[in-house]
Every structure is written in structure tokens, then in C-alpha cells.
Amino acid sequence: MQKPDLTTNDLAADFLQCPDRHDTGAEKWDRYQGRTTATGKEILPFWVADMDFQSPDVVLDAIRKRTDHAVFGYTHETPGFASTLTTHLREQHNWQIDPSWVIGVPGIVTGLSITARLLSQPGDGILTLTPVYQPFLFLPKLAERRSVRVPLHADVTAQRWTIDWELLEAALTPDVKIFWLCHPHNPTGKVFTREELLRIADLCEEHGVTVVSDEIWDDLILDGSNHIPFASLDHPVARRSITFVAASKTWNIAGLGCAAAIVPNKDLRHQWRQAGGGLVPMVNPLGYAASEAAWKDGDAWRQKLLNVLKYNKQCAVRAIQDIPGVSCIPPQATYLLWIDCNEWIARQPPDRNQPQHVCEEAGIGPSNGPEFGGSGYLRLNFGCPPALLQEGLERLRDAFGAYETSGQ
């Protein structure tokens, strides 16, 4: 087995260990708490997309400063929130927005639900490319809309995910009003190219569809690709689109409930709060303080994080390559690995052909692919200290059968 190009010597000490998250209400760790394997091992969680790392000091200091102020009344977008985000998007992604376009939302899942109500009527279709982050699949039904799914194509030779344009065009029937784009894409880690984004924009213009682009993963590009915000395109569909971003994935502050909707169109901005329909609370002041600090002062930490994630990605991809019948297309972004187990499944007796189940039996808990619309797949979260990942990868090997250890 090849050695990874990066070694643990390249990794900052902050990322080599993590605090114990048991009994902190951590969704990730609670799922398997108290459940052990037949040999008495705790099942290690590699599922929901948060990382086990502590947030950086710049974020913690901002939260402390805000708590020192000690008044936590109702809070709308703080003065620095929109301006800091504006600078961040210009510097990182070459996208110039106007700060007045920014609306604070307590979460992107909430924001997606608002767009369903804002941009379509009951019975209309919301299109997305599958597999995809689960709420893209179940939110339309909750809003009494139709979920329209177009599968991405795994180009194994080119090692990239591609769009089947004929399928996409055929799915754009007159009742489809919204395209929920996940960019970069969870779970495949695909970063859409300018050509792909422009072609999506052209199709949406032709069919009268509004694009909503969830760019929560935009600051976690692992392969040097360029993240191009959909709304930064010079295109009429881009100018009427809605984009979501957040500091939550990159700086590990999802529990603070803060994200931003970027809505360039003035009329849509005005209709936004109405569409929330009394269901959506204000963002909490600590979320604003933490997000602002992350965007403003968090880049040095993010660079160190990216090194760890690149290292972990190498280890995980190489481990997968060594397991017969299991494969993956390396993610361009995110800290998620989308693992194809279909060949392995085909070789198993029916009582052993559930990858999620055999993983849990071996002491590792990934996410189950069918939840994302990916039959026979698993999603592995590698946002954790390398030693924990190594333990997980060994258990994965045990789950699927023997492969030669890497000797790392």
C-alpha cells in the first residue's frame, strides 16, 4: 500500500486529539452510547457531519466576549455579520455581494424549507441531484411539494461525478419550480465546474426554475479546485437565486445554530420573513458572534484543518482501495467519503449483505447510503483525529473482510 503524501508530522497538534464528547448531548456520540459489539467494543461514530475538533481560540474568544456583555435579548443580524461575510466571500471565492442581501437564519435546513414555501406552491416539484443530504429528499414532502430526483453519474474511469444532462432536462417538467443545488455536494464531495453551473443556469432559465444553492461546504475544498458560487455567475438565473452559507461545518459550530441566506433580489428578500410563517426563531447572539469571528479571523486555523482533512482523506481512500468489492471516488471537498459497497453486497449471502449492519457489528457507525438515495453505499465522516480514523478504518477492514494493513 502506498504511503500518504502527507504524514502526521505535517499536522498541527490541535487536531491530533479531541475532547470526550460523551454526556454532552452530542448527537454523533449519543447514537451508539451504551451499544457495544459482541466483543465488548464501543461502536465508534463516523456518521453525522460534525467534526470532533475543538473550535479555534478566535471563535471561543468571540463567544466569551459576547457572554461578558451578558445581555442576551432578541437579536437580529449584528452589524459585523453581513460585512464580515461579504469580505470573506470576496476574498475566498471572488464573489462580491452587497451586505444588504444577507439574512441570518438559524439553520440551512430551516432556510431550505422557507425557500420551498417562498418559491413554489403545494404540489409543485423541487428538483435535486441524488444521492444527496437527506433533508433535500424529505423536506419537499413536509412542505407538500414533490421531490424530483435526478441521479448523478459516477464516472469511475475519470474518477468524478457527472450530470446526465438528458435526464436533467427530462425531469424539468412545468410543475418544477425550484432546483436545490448542493454545492459542493454532500455526500459525493463533488465541486461543480463553471461549465456545469452555467448549463444548469441555462436550463433553469429555459424552464422558469429558481436555483437555491446550499454552499455550506464551500470553505472545505480538498483538491485545489475552485469553488464558484452559483450566484456569482453572470447570468439572470444567478441574480434571482438564493444561496446559503455558514461557518458551521468549517469551524465546527453547528450547535450554535447560525447560517446566512444571501438573497440578491429585493422582492424575494421582502417576502422572506413572511414565508417563515412564525415558525422560524431569530438566530441566537452567540451564533452571530462565533460566525463573524470565524470568517474574520479563522483562516489560519482553517488552513491547518485542511491539512488534517487532506491527510485523513488519503488514509481513508487508500484503505477503501484495499478492500475487495468496495470503492469510492475521492471527494473534492467536505470531510465525507461516499463508499460504494454494491460489488461486495453482490458477493455476500443474503444474511450478510447489509453494509451498515456489518460495520456496526465490527464497531464502526457510518451513515447508511439509502438515506441519501444511494442504495448499497455508506458515508464515512473523516473529520476526526487521525488516530481515531485509523481505528475506524481497521474496523471497516474487519467488517468487509481482510486486506493488507498499510503499515502507517
Ligand SMILES: Cc1ncc(COP(=O)(O)O)c(C=O)c1O
Ligand atoms: C449540504 C448541507 N446543508 C445543510 C446542512 C445542515 O445545515 P444546518 O445545520 O445549518 O441546518 C448540512 C449538514 O450536514 C449539509 O451537509
